[in-house]
Amino acid sequence: MSFAVAAAGSSPTEYVSHHLEHLKVGEGLWTFHVDTLFFSIVLGALMLLVMMMAARRATSGVPGKLQNFVEVLVDFVDNSVKESFHGPREFVAPLAMTIFVWVLLWNIMDLIPVDYLPLLASKMGLDYLRVVPSADVNAPFALSLSVLVLILVYSVKGKGFAGFGKEMLFHPFGKNPLLWPANILLNIVELVAKPVSLALRLFGNLYAAELIFILIAMLPWWIQFIPGGAWAVFHILVVPLQAFIFMTLTIVYLSLAYEEH
Amino acid sequence: MDVSLGTLVGQAGTFLVLVLVTMKYVWPPLTQAMEERRRKIAEGLAQSEEAEQALDKANAEADEIIREARRKAGEIIEQASQRGNQLVEQAKEEAIAERDRQVQAAEAEIRQATNQAREALRERVAELAIAGAGRVIESEIDDKRHREMLDKLAAEL
Numbered sequence: 001m002s003f004a005v006a007a008a009g010s011s012p013t014e015y016v017s018h019h020l021e022h023l024k025v026g027e028g029l030w031t032f033h034v035d036t037l038f039f040s041i042v043l044g045a046l047m048l049l050v051m052m053m054a055a056r057r058a059t060s061g062v063p064g065k066l067q068n069f070v071e072v073l074v075d076f077v078d079n080s081v082k083e084s085f086h087g088p089r090e091f092v093a094p095l096a097m098t099i100f101v102w103v104l105l106w107n108i109m110d111l112i113p114v115d116y117l118p119l120l121a122s123k124m125g126l127d128y129l130r131v132v133p134s135a136d137v138n139a140p141f142a143l144s145l146s147v148l149v150l151i152l153v154y155s156v157k158g159k160g161f162a163g164f165g166k167e168m169l170f171h172p173f174g175k176n177p178l179l180w181p182a183n184i185l186l187n188i189v190e191l192v193a194k195p196v197s198l199a200l201r202l203f204g205n206l207y208a209a210e211l212i213f214i215l216i217a218m219l220p221w222w223i224q225f226i227p228g229g230a231w232a233v234f235h236i237l238v239v240p241l242q243a244f245i246f247m248t249l250t251i252v253y254l255s256l257a258y259e260e261h
Numbered sequence: 262m263d264v265s266l267g268t269l270v271g272q273a274g275t276f277l278v279l280v281l282v283t284m285k286y287v288w289p290p291l292t293q294a295m296e297e298r299r300r301k302i303a304e305g306l307a308q309s310e311e312a313e314q315a316l317d318k319a320n321a322e323a324d325e326i327i328r329e330a331r332r333k334a335g336e337i338i339e340q341a342s343q344r345g346n347q348l349v350e351q352a353k354e355e356a357i358a359e360r361d362r363q364v365q366a367a368e369a370e371i372r373q374a375t376n377q378a379r380e381a382l383r384e385r386v387a388e389l390a391i392a393g394a395g396r397v398i399e400s401e402i403d404d405k406r407h408r409e410m411l412d413k414l415a416a417e418l
Binding site for chain 1: 269270279282295302
């Protein structure tokens with residue numbers, strides 16, 4: 001690990017590139033982004049803890065503040081699922097809830113001032129730290145590839161192996177064997193495009209957000225609150241919106257996979 | 262890594278703006294909506310509780326009314342049977358009194374009739390005695406003996 005200094009006197013390029021460097025362990029294909037893993041796991045654990053606490057304390061009477069909050073969340077997600085997925089919801093709804101809350105927590109990390117946690121880490125001897133898991137392309141891809149697996153599972157579950165195979169071969173051009181290669185090719189492109197677009201949309205938004213925050217941090221300190229404030233307030237909208245889009249598209253993809261069309 | 266104080270303060274300014282906006286425009290409607298939801302749930306539960314209590318109360322009242330009605334019905338039957346017994350008793354007493362009265366009247370009548378008959382008989386007996394005596398006297402007068410007796414009577418005067 002190299003030791004980079006992003007001081008007030010260091011060049012802007014160094015400052016930015018330092019901020020875009022992950023805390024890494026390992027090499028090549030087996031490089032682990034420890035910061036992304038750490039924050040995504042901690043946030044996931046936090047989510048589970050809070051949800052479990054709410055679930056354990058749940059009453060059928062007047063809900064407490066936490067239960068009320070979680071109920072609002074569950075209602076919201078369940079309604080979203082109900083609208084677009086018309087199969088059994090006992091797995092899809094919790095999946096959507098997990099995706100929504102987890103991605104939301106990832107994105108919220110973007111609102112913490114960009115230098116604070118890296119500075120804290122550097123005091124503890126860690127040279128690099130990126131705190132927004134969704135601004136690391138690996139995390140959104142991990143999530144969207146899991147969704148791809150679920151798309152395949154639900155395709156088979158909804159249509160059976162034969163039905164799924166038929167769809168791969170016959171759609172969209174027709175049953176003529178001459179058209180099979182073209183059909184397969186198009187279907188594979190369509191299948192692959194789903195996780196790629198899902199992951200890149202989230203990653204792009206949050207990466208750009210992080211980068212702009214880093215750039216704003218290089219302005220004179222007394223002016224930062226104007227563009228920074230505007231950008232942060234804008235992200236009150238972007239942060240939940242991206243989480244919502246990721247969840248909704250997951251539901252829609254699963255519903256497309258599950259249903260005959 | 263070395264970051265200037267200015268950068269940190271500047272980022273704090275950014276964060277402050279975010280917090281202020283959240284505090285002023287994001288948080289209140291959210292908490293209000295949640296509080297509203299909580300209030301509605303609480304109200305709904307309270308109402309159902311109230312309705313349940315009202316139902317319980319109505320049931321208890323109905324039970325009470327039925328019990329009261331039974332009690333009254335029992336009382337009325339009791340009274341009626343008492344009254345019936347009284348009437349029968351009274352009728353019996355009256356009947357006995359009537360009988361006694363009639364018996365007495367009949368006895369009185371009988372006594373009167375007996376007396377009358379006795380009176381009539383007495384009169385007839387006297388007449389018959391006198392007639393018989395006349396006949397006896399007619400046939401049995403003996404001058405000599407009666408003269409003697411009459412003389413004696415006259416002597417006693």
